[in-house]
Amino acid sequence: MEKSINITLKVWRQRGPKAPGKFETYQLSNVSTDSSFLEMMDQLNEQLIAERKEPVVFDHDCREGICGMCSLYINGHPHGPDEDITTCQLHMRKFKDGDVITIEPWRSHGFPVIRDLMVDRSAFDKIIQAGGYVSVNTGGAPDANATPIAKPIADLAMDAASCIGCGACVAACKNGSAMLFVSAKVSQLALLPQGKVEAAARAKAMVAKMDELGFGNCTNTGACEAECPKNVSISNIARLNREFLSAKFKD
């Protein structure tokens, strides 16, 4: 049932990548508990605009949990306190009247802050460009049913492929590692016959690019899996390691 709450927000504000940042405190009243977290942010921004101030900058787009654009580190958790969802699907009914909510950008060497809560995640695109694909041109593909794929394998590939590229795994990791992201793509394609051919080369190229871009190492703390809004499993990292090692042995 709808009700309204009053909250205090501590929001990270930062003009640019090199500028110093700091928390600003804002009071927000009459927030409907049926609002999504980003609708609450809209409300804050409308309030700031009414005070003729610049609104808080944050990334968002589809607002249904699939585009991977929204981020936000809320009260110490990427995508906030609720389970298995992105920030745009988090609703204000998860908060209580009088709560103080701390909102920060993703903090990682691989994702420099652009402004306020918006970060640069183009490193993820560069990792995919390094090899996150099957090298097939448009046209001339064989009939889609020519190669049967066992349902459990297809389902596993689908689970890995559900990664939305939001970067919560990197933000959650104390080492700033992108292993869950990389392993999800490597696994999806290594599991399927279409991607198997290039599996080893792909793993090597993507890991090398990840290292080059300054992401940290994986020390198996599991924070990435715990915070992933799409439940991408850490077992993908084991599969990536196998592909990577087999590639190294062949060298």
Added chain:
Amino acid sequence: MATSKKIVIDSKIPEGALSEKWTNYKAHQKLVNPSNKRRLDIIVVGTGLAGASAAASLGELGFNVLNFCIQDSPRRAHSIAAQGGINAAKNYQNDGDSVYRLYYDTIKGGDYRAREANVYRLAEVSNNIIDQCVAQGVPFAREYGGTLANRSFGGAQVSRTFYAKGQTGQQLLLGAYSALSRQVKKGSVKLFTRREMLDLVIIDGKARGIIVRNLITGKIERYAAHAVVIGTGGYGNTFFLSTNAMGSNGSAAWQAYKKGAYFANPCYAQIHPTCIPVHGTNQSKLTLMSESLRNDGRIWVPKKLEDAKALQAGKLKGRDIPEEDRDYYLERRYPAFGNLVPRDVASRAAKERCDAGYGVNNTGLAVFLDFSEAINRLGKDVVEARYGNLFQMYEKITDSNPYEEPMMIFPAIHYTMGGIWVDYELQTSIPGLFCIGEANFSDHGANRLGASALMQGLADGYFVLPYTIQNYLADEIRTPRFSTELPEFLEAEKAINERIDKLMSIQGQRSVDSIHKELGLIMWDFVGMGRNAEGLKKALVELKRIKQEFWTNVFIPGEAKDQNVELEKALRLADFIEIGQLMATDALHREESCGGHFREEYQTPEGEALRQDDKFSYVGCWKYMGEDQEPQLIKEELNYEFTKVQQRNYK
């Protein structure tokens, strides 16, 4: 509207039987040889299914591609949110499907307002799309035997929809994005992210470049090419509340229109029947519940008005109402298609029941989508396997468990069938400007069938444009690259800067969103599910007032030459207001009901859409005539040669 100066439209439909047209076209079109391809630049605006697949395929062919998007990555384009699936005429289920049947269902679904030749080609290449996507590693759902699985969608009596859980758009987009990424690595495609197209540059009558705003620095940038392709999606966000992403906008298409490209059938907007109802005034967008849910979910409202009143007052819950007191109104009215009638029909039926007072939530603007029968028949596990992620999304948003309580749903703006006019080659009325995907008008007539948007976007990008654009570029092989210092570029940049300065200098009292919400309410009330002449005339008056309010009272904080989200939104809203005006103008002129365009004056005694084929069997193309001038209407007659045009019947 002025129709005095007669302009004849050439849609360039190839000769021959319907099934031979595309083959004939490909056999006789001009091609560009590999060494010349390297010397030709193509700008592709947009990285959704259409834009990404086009950019990747053109890059593979050897053209130099410049690909732009407003998001931080091409993978974020709103195609990613498509849930249910993609149609193809594979007939893997042996249930009687064929290229012709997919063609026929699409033509009929579009209420006989699409071009026969385009739709047939779409159905023809649909099978290639599935093959291509599987080859890319798209993890479509499979049966235990390892073959691909299918499900049913509205407007069809066969199972031809391929899917990847409830994330089909995501998986197809990531497939196209991976193909695109491969070309980026090869250097054949250059990516320009966080850039928004603000104008089209025309030199000697041909599209030769674009002006964009860098959304991080605020700087205006100029890019030149031999051809420009727009794949920037639809204009559903004119209504403020829609299932579109927050950033989805009609501005690139609108700039093309203002530079001379015809805008076709702007009034054809699709209202999707199964969305989560509006919760309050702070609502920023509406969330779709996939049409695939109608495979197993049953739509109903109470039979008794007193039960509906009790539901609205919160005194009863859906499960409290006994079976015999439920009105499964789609099954009642359309026994042949039942809950799987096309979207326009299902949306209107929901509106009809709610208008009659049978709505089931506190606002009276919702109907039930109920899975209790499916859970009893199949078991909760099966239902969860099919729709689990959708059920989870519903519960997170509404705080109600759809395994226990029927979902509440209501229609919402979802897709726009209208768009930039293109000929058979997907070329607009401006030579060298092409338009693909939802941004064009070409294949869905007055109503799009479910799971056909993904099919059209990928058909255009993978299998149509890479051929047809060569027929144009073959004559451009001697054209050297253009300098962006040419006066046409400088003038376009100057005009953009003046427009931005004007917006920044208003310094009024209203936020961009507050005006956009006002626009949305007027569009929904008067240019929404039910339209009539009186309401549309009122809308036009109101839209004029909103335009005035916007240009005199909007407030944009910050600087123009800097990152400025409010300025981005204001530039889009300025265009949305004008798009709204054109939608209302088109809706007022089209004195018939067809597909998503329902004029209340034109309905059968049973409340079905009543077309006026003798007067309106044409594509309504609008030509821009200048600021605040009435646009000129140009008609492309739809001469149905191969299909018998009839009253649509889903009974």
